[in-house]
Amino acid sequence: MISLKWIDKWWQTMKTAWSNYMTYRYNLFLQVVGPALVFFFIKYNLWNSIYDGDLELEIGGYTLSSMIQYHIWGFILTMLAKGHHAVDLGQEIRLGRISSYLIYPFNFWEFHAASFVAFQAYQFIVALISLAFFYYTGLLGPLNIEALALGILYAQFISIFWFILQFATGLMAFWLEETWILRVILEIMTAFLSGAFFPLEIYPQFIQNILQYTPFPYLTYYPIKIFMGEELSLWAPILTISFWMALGIILNYLLWKRGLKLYTAAGM
């Protein structure tokens, strides 16, 4: 199965994807600058005014500077793990463009997986630049290289999970006219439950207790903690996320099969 020709197909797809990202240079700029803008203008300012300049104050065990660090790492994590969107995928299905994939000797999922890998590589560089920037502002404090490497690895692991999930929402286009709605719902829910808004310690105790038994904290809260140099057992998160990934792959397989049946039968 893995032959040189096969690698070549992936490589070419990735190159095309890169070329595509670069063509719309303003977009690229806006999508990189956009989140940074939000981060600086809102989160940084908001938490500064919540702490009201009190450097000693601890909220949920976080001082102002560790709270800011939590958010910086959250920002880096989002770039590393969550940048890729499956918008095109849904559109291709809606507009009937998948017909060409049914003819190509290259699978639909392979095409999108290759684009995803291309995006990850590109986003990795952007994340490193942002990291360097934050580091030099002094907001991050000293870097722990070991934690950084581990965090990046873990983030890549999570990114595969997000890709599988995004793929599933994209496949819903067989049944749903506007898949972005699903994606936004997913986005808001996971952001809220995984600790992307703020550390889980801020949440009321009973919610923290419930979240313990869900996979959500492993998506944001845990990796941020890893980046921050806390030593955590990785067994539980990796096993849990792997389990959900396997489920996701099965789900995608079923969705694709049924969707394709619908597509070929109705001609859509």
Add this chain to the structure above:
Amino acid sequence: MITTNSLTKNFKSYKKEPGLRGSIKNIFKREYITKPAVEGFDLNIKKGEIVALLGPNGAGKTTLMKMFTGIIVPSSGQVQVMGHEPYKRNKEFRKKIALVMGQKSQLWWDIPAMDSLLLLQKYYEIPKDDFDQKIKKMAALLNVEELLHIHVRKLSLGERMKMELMASLIHSPDVIFLDEPTIGLDLIAQESIRSFIREYHKNNDTTIIITSHYMADVQALCERIVLIIDGKKGYDGTLKSFENILGSEKVVTFVYDTKQDPTDAIWQGLDAKWDNNHQQVDLRLPEKKLREITSQILIQSPVIDFHTEKLPIERVMKVLMENPKILHK
């Protein structure tokens, strides 16, 4: 009605080398190229005329149409349509024109065409009685009464095109611009759109500008042809004289079921063009000699079928597109 004076439109685009390196280079530095789409175009169209704008793909037909309708602004030169400068997009002007594009849709995709038409009624402030009457008349003419309440996305291309036509004509425009209205349609649909336009023109004396790659459209509708090649005007005159650009000979084809001898005496001096099997021959005959020579051949050889050319304009277009220099002779 429509006048242009050295009308010109330039488009800017940029070069991009293929591959990743080209893409990255592109982010930082772009080389722009300015290319004229329409150049020094002079035209004068009178009220009630039907004019065909012809030319190969990318010659500038659509760009011209867009300048006539005010969608894009000319780079230089003048254009006037019914005394308006289209690009000023005066409201009165917009009420008097209509544009149909065979490749684009103005109808809302996910609802029945009737809903879109009702919206247009409001746009153009058409009194309800007028509107109902017009819809009824046009729907009957196009034979689409049943389709008005079906979702547009469920319609066939031909059916949709008929709806597009209705949508464009509902406000009784004085000038209609039809940009490839029959593209991709089957023969029946093409024919019915043609006869609708002809009928509409007869009853309303509307000025119509049409572009098409189907010479049958042109033959059926237009008296006047304007040819554009590389953004410049190549020909402007009647259909009749356009057909005669390459000489006034008629092309006659004879078909045989057995192999013929091209050296036979009857073919002498006739510039006969044989096919590979020597079972079919094309002759170019001067109009005056057409009857004489044809009847001779019919008598002297075992012809099983013969015909004269149906669309001489098609042959002329083909020759001109392959070799535009002929026009400058």
Add this chain to the structure above:
Amino acid sequence: MKHYWEIYKKFVSTSISEATSFRLSFFLVAIMDIIFYLTTLFSVNFIFDHVQNIGPWDKNQLLFFISFMLAIDHLHMTTISESFWRFSDHIRTGSLDFLLLRPVHAIFSVFFSRFRAATVFNGIVAWGFLIYYGNQVNLPFLSWLLLPFMVLIGMNLLLVIEIILSTAMFWIVEGAGINFLRMQIQQLSRWPDFIFSKYTRRVLTLVIPISLVGTAPVQFLLDFKNYQYLLFLILFSFILWAFLLIWWNYAIQKYESASS
């Protein structure tokens, strides 16, 4: 004016008939917004488990502000947000050509043509919260009367800023980037201006007056003495609309129309 109103009614009814043919999407959009409202309000609530005040405001005042912004968001979501997304499609596919031909102002037919029927009823939720927290902060009687009007003028400012931004799509054909930026701008408007540092606050009030969208009306509703901001907001709305008209006409001159 009547002409435009007649067309707008048609926009609404056409959008409704379109939306109802996709029932699943219809419900999901409504649910999506409710989830957004709840997570936003809960988040702020959780923070107040740990502190008494943020800036000069206590929990109820801030939540009143947040609900005010949710009411703006609801109105925005229902009346115009879909048109912004359609606009980039219109430019890319060239179907904008047809909108430019109509005998009404193109800004109107581009940005007001899509009405999102699905979220109309979410107004009950958004306004429910707004009224609840309005009650908690003891809103004076006159403020209650002015409340709907304030939501409207707040949204008007947000709208004009967003359209000015979107007009750049005439150059930047792939609209996703602009829409992304637009959403960041919305984010900025969702917090009261005092959370920003002095310098940032000035930029967001006087240069890109996005911060006025919520802060000005809410400050005024809470205490009529804070009328200066509101005057700013009204002034800016006029200036920006005037600017938009010029900017739009300029952009349209540059429009190249997708080739067919």
